[in-house]
Amino acid sequence: MKAGDRLFDAKVIVLGEYIDHHVEEEEEEMFPEARDSDLDLKALGVQLAARKAELMAAAGK
Structure with missing residues (x-):
């Protein structure tokens, strides 16, 4: 969907x-x-941060 589409504003709301x-x-x-x-x-929190780093590395980010 693009910003100019008819229902864009409603969907964002x-x-x-x-x-x-x-x-x-x-x-x-x-x-x-x-x-x-x-x-x-x-x-x-430490475990979640480590897992996020692993996933980001795997995704190449």
Whole structure:
């Protein structure tokens, strides 16, 4: 879809609403649950960063 297409603006608005809902869900539900869990969030962050680096390297980025 191109910026000049008839429904482009509507699709961007809906996408923005989906993003807002997702962020709200993370902030109000997922993050508090993660903080209240017994997970070592710092270690998990290190593991996620390492995996991201592997995937980016594999993708050539």
